[in-house]
Amino acid sequence: MIATIALTLSHFQAMTLFALLISVAFGFLSRRRTSDRVKYIIWSLFLFLLIGVGIGWAMYPFSR
Amino acid sequence: MSEEATTGTTTGLEAGTETATADVATAPEHQQGNEVLAIAIGVAGWLVPGLGHALQKMWGRALACFLTVGALVFLGVGMRGNVFGSEGGDAFGMLGYIADLGTGSFYFAARALETQGSDVAHAEGDYGTRFLAAAGVLNLLAALHAYEAARGRKA
Numbered sequence: 001m002i003a004t005i006a007l008t009l010s011h012f013q014a015m016t017l018f019a020l021l022i023s024v025a026f027g028f029l030s031r032r033r034t035s036d037r038v039k040y041i042i043w044s045l046f047l048f049l050l051i052g053v054g055i056g057w058a059m060y061p062f063s064r
Numbered sequence: 065m066s067e068e069a070t071t072g073t074t075t076g077l078e079a080g081t082e083t084a085t086a087d088v089a090t091a092p093e094h095q096q097g098n099e100v101l102a103i104a105i106g107v108a109g110w111l112v113p114g115l116g117h118a119l120q121k122m123w124g125r126a127l128a129c130f131l132t133v134g135a136l137v138f139l140g141v142g143m144r145g146n147v148f149g150s151e152g153g154d155a156f157g158m159l160g161y162i163a164d165l166g167t168g169s170f171y172f173a174a175r176a177l178e179t180q181g182s183d184v185a186h187a188e189g190d191y192g193t194r195f196l197a198a199a200g201v202l203n204l205l206a207a208l209h210a211y212e213a214a215r216g217r218k219a
Contacts (some may be wrong), residue, residue, distance in 0.1 A: 007142035007188065014191045018141060018198065021132045025202055028128035029209050 019048030098215065111168040113203045116210025129206040137170045144181040145192020147174045150154035150193025160193070174200030
């Protein structure tokens with residue numbers, strides 16, 4: 001059933017989905033209060049994306 | 065859990081010598097029982113993502129673990145990532161197998177659902193492989209967290 005659904009995601013979409021899911025899991029595991037969890041998830045997601053895009057740009061000169 | 069045993073011993077000493085002796089004798093058994101229960105909760109959390117937390121009535125964490133691990137597996141399989149088997153051969157194949165096994169029962173669901181096999185020749189397939197491995201490692205972390213919570217550590 002699932003194998004017939006071909007997921008075609010761009011690099012950025014895949015990275016964003018990955019970052020969101022991991023951030024949510026870490027937020028729930030490491031914080032107790034809802035407000036702390038929300039803050040943690042947003043901050044973690046932001047850092048994931050910032051560092052991911054940053055490393056992408058850092059590798060750009062060597063990509064070809 | 066061990067804190068309860070210590071408190072019990074102190075109360076016994078205040079009450080009288082006989083009670084204190086009885087408490088000291090049962091404390092190691094009590095601790096051993098808790099340790100076995102904690103291990104069982106950890107294993108349950110590994111087999112079914114979130115179950116370890118659900119057994120301790122940590123509903124939010126249980127739901128978060130189940131949904132995030134499930135979504136990572138779903139996306140990984142949907143992108144046709146490589147679900148490693150035990151016959152991997154090289155060290156990287158074995159490491160991938162161990163990481164994938166971390167998802168517990170979801171590993172078998174992933175193998176059953178990926179009927180067309182993996183396609184790591186494209187970027188999606190390669191990403192899918194990482195999603196599956198991350199799901200396994202994340203679930204192992206969650207199971208360890210549930211185990212520590214069951215032992216009475218602050219979680």
